Amino acid sequence: MARSAAFPAMAPLPALRDVVTLLKPITWFPPMWAMVCGVLSSGVPVASRWSFLIAGIALAGPLVCGTSQAVNDWFDRHVDAINEPHRPIPSGRIAGRWGLAISIVWSGVSLLVAALTGPWVLAATTLGLACAWAYSAPPLRFKTSGWIGPAVVALSYEGLSWFTGAAVMAGALPSGRVLAVLALYSLGAHGIMTLNDFKAVVGDRLTGLRSLPVILGERRAALLASAVMAVPQGVVVLLLWRWHLAVPALAVAVLLAAQLVLMPRLVADPAARAPWYNATGVSLYVFGMMAAALGLGGYL
Numbered sequence: 001m002a003r004s005a006a007f008p009a010m011a012p013l014p015a016l017r018d019v020v021t022l023l024k025p026i027t028w029f030p031p032m033w034a035m036v037c038g039v040l041s042s043g044v045p046v047a048s049r050w051s052f053l054i055a056g057i058a059l060a061g062p063l064v065c066g067t068s069q070a071v072n073d074w075f076d077r078h079v080d081a082i083n084e085p086h087r088p089i090p091s092g093r094i095a096g097r098w099g100l101a102i103s104i105v106w107s108g109v110s111l112l113v114a115a116l117t118g119p120w121v122l123a124a125t126t127l128g129l130a131c132a133w134a135y136s137a138p139p140l141r142f143k144t145s146g147w148i149g150p151a152v153v154a155l156s157y158e159g160l161s162w163f164t165g166a167a168v169m170a171g172a173l174p175s176g177r178v179l180a181v182l183a184l185y186s187l188g189a190h191g192i193m194t195l196n197d198f199k200a201v202v203g204d205r206l207t208g209l210r211s212l213p214v215i216l217g218e219r220r221a222a223l224l225a226s227a228v229m230a231v232p233q234g235v236v237v238l239l240l241w242r243w244h245l246a247v248p249a250l251a252v253a254v255l256l257a258a259q260l261v262l263m264p265r266l267v268a269d270p271a272a273r274a275p276w277y278n279a280t281g282v283s284l285y286v287f288g289m290m291a292a293a294l295g296l297g298g299y300l
């Protein structure tokens with residue numbers, strides 16, 4: 001008997017190279033960096049907690065962030081067929097339901113590593129995975145909202161990673177100063193996440209995704225994203241200065257001033273220049289995060 005729809009042929013095993021592409025290593029950097037910022041901002045010597053540091057960085061990057069990318073590509077496979085047809089799932093390199101299977105297995109591996117690392121990390125990982133699935137998967141699919149989607153990513157990428165790094169090192173709730181700075185950088189990251197939406201405006205409009213560039217128009221969304229990135233950093237400068245952390249305050253101020261110089265170029269043509277701004281302005285932003293963390297931890 002020929003294979004029927006009731007007994008479909010098993011899709012071929014994906015190549016390792018395509019699985020790694022699906023997990024998008026380039027996206028792992030922000031949460032790994034935020035985790036390190038959290039660790040340093042706690043002021044607890046890193047040498048005393050090496051094993052946590054390695055597990056925490058692996059969870060923030062390849063494991064939980066990697067899972068979030070696989071989940072996203074699985075549930076976005078129809079829109080990606082328009083916007084990004086070369087990706088592993090729409091191109092057919094990861095065929096059948098392998099995209100979903102990889103998302104589930106990688107979630108399980110993340111939970112296992114987190115459980116072996118400790119209760120704080122397990123709680124943070126569970127929350128991170130819940131955000132990862134809710135961001136892309138129905139019924140919540142937060143990414144369809146231009147406000148809630150970037151907020152969930154910003155809070156989990158920057159805030160949750162920084163919080164976990166600081167909380168585990170200190171073995172307690174981080175200080176009010178650390179919480180204030182991580183909250184401000186999470187808020188600013190909302191603007192960074194909006195930059196990600198300029199490349200997909202056509203497909204998003206066609207498929208009803210209400211990203212900020214779709215609902216506000218590209219120029220107004222770029223202006224808003226610039227303000228959302230800049231204002232929290234300005235508040236960080238004032239707070240650091242108030243706490244007598246003059247060197248980090250000055251460092252963050254100089255890095256912010258350089259971003260303000262770059263922003264008009266972004267606003268002039270956001271669709272074309274968002275990748276350029278990601279490489280320049282956003283890099284300055286993340287160096288500012290590190291300067292603030294080093295200041296809070298007493299290193300600067």
Ligand SMILES: C/C(=C\COP(=O)(O)OP(=O)(O)O)CCC[C@H](C)CCC[C@H](C)CCCC(C)C
Binds near residue numbers: 135
């Ligand atoms: C998939 C994500 C962003 C990209 O979305 P978009 O649809 O615009 O994608 P494309 O441009 O590629 O089409 C990220 C979703 C992130 C998620 C909400 C949560 C991730 C959690 C963190 C990595 C936190 C880790 C915490 C740690 C303590 C374990």
